[in-house]
Amino acid sequence: MSETFNQPTLHLDDFDGPLDLLLHLIKASEMDVYDIQISTITEQYVGYLNSMQDHQLDVAGEYFVMAATLMAIKAKMLLPKTPVLADQEDEYEGDPREELVTQLLEYKRFQEAAHTLQERERDRQQQFTRPEMAVPKGLNLHSVRPGLTLARLQTAFLDMATRVKAEQPMTRTINGEQFTVAGQMTTILTRLKERPQTPVAFKHLFSNHPQMEEVVTTFIALLELTRQHQLMLQQKTDGAPLELMYVESET
Secondary structure (H helix, E strand, C coil), rough: HHHHHCCCCEECCCCCCCHHHHHHHHHHHCCCCCCHHHHHHHHHHHHHHHHHCCCCCCCHHHHHHHHHHHHHHHHHHHHHCCCCCHHHHHHHCCCCCHHHHHHHHHHHHHHHHHHHHHHEEEEEEECCCCCCCCCCCCCCHHHHHCCCCHHHHHHHHHHHHHHHHCCCCCCCCCCCCCCCHHHHHHHHHHHHHHHHCCEEEHHHHHHCCCCCCHHHHHHHHHHHHCCCCCCEEEECCCCCCCEEEECCCCC
């Protein structure tokens, strides 16, 4: 009997097949799917099909197969139960509704899984990404000299990026502010030129709650300014804060 429910599903009004229609009737009747009142459900199901035919609507063959299945289950349940002898226990067929209940539960799980996937798809459609940021041509990571190794600079950047990720909420509103490497280079130089003899801590270059875009563009801007010898990165001792110093032009 399980093979009768594996045929291609055709739409009948608002239902996607006989199992979908059955689940609707069970829910509407406030029945427990584990304890279906087969007589009531059969009458409702057959009545629905008759209504479709009365309106001269085509009814897929699988709906009639399900109707026959329901009537067969109903007939079995109306038969008087024969006492089972001890040596015949293995021949007992169990509840005639058992196979149908199993198929209904499996179909219901597929419905719920499909609903979950649809919700995830809707959530994904609400997410937007920014285009990749342009990296200046000629940027050379190995030119981070003097005063600090590239490894320590990378560590400082990763620490900041990790902090941003930990503080960032699961969902956030994207503001209109755009961060560019050129813009961050200008901002950093302006900050350093205000007090050229005073070092500025790396962490003070960022806003109170920086976004990842701000951290990345600032890091690249630092590398480019260092390559152009417009600033110097320094760390007085191991574990000390990373600092920036403005490099005066020789001209």
